[in-house]
Amino acid sequence: MEPVPLPGHHAARSEQIVGALLDLARAEHGIRTTSAVDLADFARDAIAITSAEALRRGVSVVSRLDTAPVTGDPTLLRQLATNLGLTLVIGLPLGTKTPGSQ
Structure with missing residues (x-):
């Protein structure tokens, strides 16, 4: 069976998912560090990361982010922020404007 080529945005999304799964697998196997980070940066x-899919x-x-200092595993916190962003973009109906957008 021949692999089916994915359109560009699907291929990029698949790469993001694979990367996210690898990060989570590493975190689950004890490669954890805890440090102070700014969640707003994530x-x-x-x-x-989600801007192309949103477009x-x-x-x-539109975001208005203040400093949000937290202590935790930077890999997991970055993945959390990315997952929330993707859920927001993919879960909204096409053409949605978030509060504050023009």
Whole structure:
């Protein structure tokens, strides 16, 4: 059976999912570090990561992020922020404008 080529956005999304799963697998196998981080930085990264999918879906996301210091596993916190961002973008109907968007 021949592999089916994925359109560009599906291939990129598949790569993101594989990367996320690898990060989580590493974290579950004891590769954990705890440090003070700014969750707002991870939220900014998540917005950047999901911006192409948001644009493709016509979803406008506007953020107003203040410093959000937390202590935890940076890998898991980054994944949390990315998962929330993807859930937001994918879960909204096409063309949705979030509060504060123009």
